[in-house]
Amino acid sequence: MDALLSEKNRAVRRSIKSFCEKEILPVAKDLDQEARFPWDIAEKMGKLGYFGIQVPKELGGAGLDTLSYVIIIEEISKACGGLGLCVTVHNSVSVYPILAFGNEVQKNKWIPPLARGERIGAFCLTEPNAGSDASGIEATAIKDGDFYILNANKVFVTNGGIADTCLIFARTNPEAGRKGISVIVAERGTPGFIVGDLEDLSGMRANPVSSIRLSDCRVPITNLLGKEGMGLTIGLTALDTGRIGIAAQALGISVAAFEEAVKYAKERRQFNVPIAKHQAIQMMIADMATEIEASRLLIYQAARLRDAGKPFSKEAAIAKLFASETSSKVCDMAIQIHGGYGYSKSYAVERYYRDARVTRIYEGTAEIHRMVIARSVLEG
Amino acid sequence: MHIIVCIKSVIIKPEYSGSVRSSEFSELNPFDRQALEMAFLLKESLEKGTVTVISMGPKEISFAIYEAMAMGADRGVLVCDPSISGSDTLATSTILASAIKKLSPFDLVLFGTRTFDSDTGHVGPQTATLLDIPLITYAQKIKLSGGFANVERTMDGIKESFEVELPGAFTIHHMANIPRDIGLLGIKESFDEKLITVWNLNDLNLSQDSVGKRGSPTIVLSVKKVTKDRKCEFINGKPEEQVQKLIDKLIEKGLLV
Numbered sequence A: 001m002d003a004l005l006s007e008k009n010r011a012v013r014r015s016i017k018s019f020c021e022k023e024i025l026p027v028a029k030d031l032d033q034e035a036r037f038p039w040d041i042a043e044k045m046g047k048l049g050y051f052g053i054q055v056p057k058e059l060g061g062a063g064l065d066t067l068s069y070v071i072i073i074e075e076i077s078k079a080c081g082g083l084g085l086c087v088t089v090h091n092s093v094s095v096y097p098i099l100a101f102g103n104e105v106q107k108n109k110w111i112p113p114l115a116r117g118e119r120i121g122a123f124c125l126t127e128p129n130a131g132s133d134a135s136g137i138e139a140t141a142i143k144d145g146d147f148y149i150l151n152a153n154k155v156f157v158t159n160g161g162i163a164d165t166c167l168i169f170a171r172t173n174p175e176a177g178r179k180g181i182s183v184i185v186a187e188r189g190t191p192g193f194i195v196g197d198l199e200d201l202s203g204m205r206a207n208p209v210s211s212i213r214l215s216d217c218r219v220p221i222t223n224l225l226g227k228e229g230m231g232l233t234i235g236l237t238a239l240d241t242g243r244i245g246i247a248a249q250a251l252g253i254s255v256a257a258f259e260e261a262v263k264y265a266k267e268r269r270q271f272n273v274p275i276a277k278h279q280a281i282q283m284m285i286a287d288m289a290t291e292i293e294a295s296r297l298l299i300y301q302a303a304r305l306r307d308a309g310k311p312f313s314k315e316a317a318i319a320k321l322f323a324s325e326t327s328s329k330v331c332d333m334a335i336q337i338h339g340g341y342g343y344s345k346s347y348a349v350e351r352y353y354r355d356a357r358v359t360r361i362y363e364g365t366a367e368i369h370r371m372v373i374a375r376s377v378l379e380g
Numbered sequence B: 001m002h003i004i005v006c007i008k009s010v011i012i013k014p015e016y017s018g019s020v021r022s023s024e025f026s027e028l029n030p031f032d033r034q035a036l037e038m039a040f041l042l043k044e045s046l047e048k049g050t051v052t053v054i055s056m057g058p059k060e061i062s063f064a065i066y067e068a069m070a071m072g073a074d075r076g077v078l079v080c081d082p083s084i085s086g087s088d089t090l091a092t093s094t095i096l097a098s099a100i101k102k103l104s105p106f107d108l109v110l111f112g113t114r115t116f117d118s119d120t121g122h123v124g125p126q127t128a129t130l131l132d133i134p135l136i137t138y139a140q141k142i143k144l145s146g147g148f149a150n151v152e153r154t155m156d157g158i159k160e161s162f163e164v165e166l167p168g169a170f171t172i173h174h175m176a177n178i179p180r181d182i183g184l185l186g187i188k189e190s191f192d193e194k195l196i197t198v199w200n201l202n203d204l205n206l207s208q209d210s211v212g213k214r215g216s217p218t219i220v221l222s223v224k225k226v227t228k229d230r231k232c233e234f235i236n237g238k239p240e241e242q243v244q245k246l247i248d249k250l251i252e253k254g255l256l257v
Helices: A007-034 A039-048 A066-079 A081-101 A104-115 A174-180 A231-267 A279-307 A313-343 A349-360 A366-379 B032-046 B059-071 B089-102 B123-131 B184-193 B239-252
Strands: A121-124 A140-144 A147-157 A165-171 A181-187 A193-198 A210-220 B002-006 B009-011 B026-028 B050-056 B075-079 B108-112 B135-139 B141-145 B148-155 B158-165 B168-172 B196-199
Touching (some): A007 A081, A007 B059, A007 B184, A066 A081, A066 A231, A066 A279, A081 A181, A147 A165, A181 A231, A231 A349, A313 A366, B002 B032, B002 B123, B059 B075, B135 B148
Parallel strands (some): B002 B108, B050 B075, B075 B196
Antiparallel strands (some): A140 A147, A147 A210, B148 B158
8 A cells, every 4th residue: 555655655654554553553443432532642642743744844844745634634643533633633633723824923922832733722613503504604803903803603513622822713804704704713711712611522532622602702803814804715725735644544444344344254153164255244344345446546646736735625525425425334334344242332443434434524514515616617 | 971772773574584673573572671761761861871782684674763762862873785694693792783883983772572473582692792892791780880780680489689890781671661652752853852773784894705695604494384284072971970070071181291
């Protein structure tokens, strides 16, 4: 699988793989069952650079390429979906927009502690009445002297329960429609910044997904990212990169389910032979292997395009759509191969199944992705 | 303080041996990681110094040197020459000793105790002999002070302490420390900023007769994979009878006396 990767990319894979096997895998099941975020592991990952994968060295990051980033997300998600989610959302839709749209003062202030994992980032777009239609957000940021007064009700915030540096999408000009949305950074601890209860989710349970409410929360106008009205541009740019990460996450979960299924098929005996000898099982294994390989190629292609500075928006959307749908199928087949045991919490495949499902929903549903892809085909 | 660590890329997929030595089929010898960690700990305790890693083999094994540099080594040396192929442990030690001399001055030369693939444990001791420097094998603790190393090791339940005048050679016990995780910035710096110096036989003033198959007194006649057939036997009867039958069988096979 890594035959065409550079030795540098392979070194990245070896490092994260060995870290996951040592630190994450032994507790992955407990993290899911207890819906617990592993601070101890996150702290170690911060010191090793996983919270600033593509941040330049001068700002405290590791300065690696997008291909390294997807390899890392793939490997973490293979061990624990919720932790993979934390790392991808932090890197791609929290840190990256600050890097891309922040001014020097903002970058120097926010990026180094984020890159070291001392502070965790979050991307706060979704609201009870605004999901796929991001332009429907109701949050407001009203200027008052040198401050914005933020009022927002953000839901399903990945990392919400632990996030310190949050990108809030809010209307700075309620009359301007789509062009009246801006991104303002709000920090935990500011009066009026309220973290809601954690969501009790089906999967990705190691991630403290929560609501975040801002109630007359005053933040300095210097916390505006880019310019007023740039909100949706910033959001969509971040999501292009984010999608490659979610695709890599789906891939990691697929690989985990696939490996478990192959192992089980070789061990489990029925009709006096390992079930892997039965053609019905072999067909599933072949389909899983084929779709996983195709997912990986799409994801690596999108990452390579981004690294080459070429347009990658359509490719990222295709990779995310394909890898997330593949993940659901692969996990489903992995459970089928496990039979009744696959439906039991004694085996990991049921966790993968729950974790995989949401990759078709967040950071753009499969339906929105089809719209994006079709639009870029028809208009491109 | 100049610390040299000799490392090897070991084959993890034997069916490909001899043809492919890249990281798909090989890895940094796990027993070398403790030697590297020891070098970094010593450098950090002194707050100064240089750690150089040396390896020999085709260019494909550079990944192992990059990995050592990602862990913290300052620079790497690869001895690469078509004529060194097939070197036994004596020829390997001859090459390493020449390369180490060329890197003079040095204070410590560290090795893993053995390699994961060929598992001889010869190279550390032989290289130290060729360099004519003192050697402590299976070192677990090293403390440096004023041109001397205080070394501890525990063998067969006996703790031994030595004082060695530097330069000296040490093979590091695999339980001496827990090697550090490799950070992402380390990987970036290793591949993008650090250098591997490549030397051939001419650079080391070695003749082709002293290396490779010509310089190797050991001749491996053949290497074959041995497979053992396992057989499962069920013993029936009451538990006491089963125990007696099992004991009888073990005595019969000479496994119990």
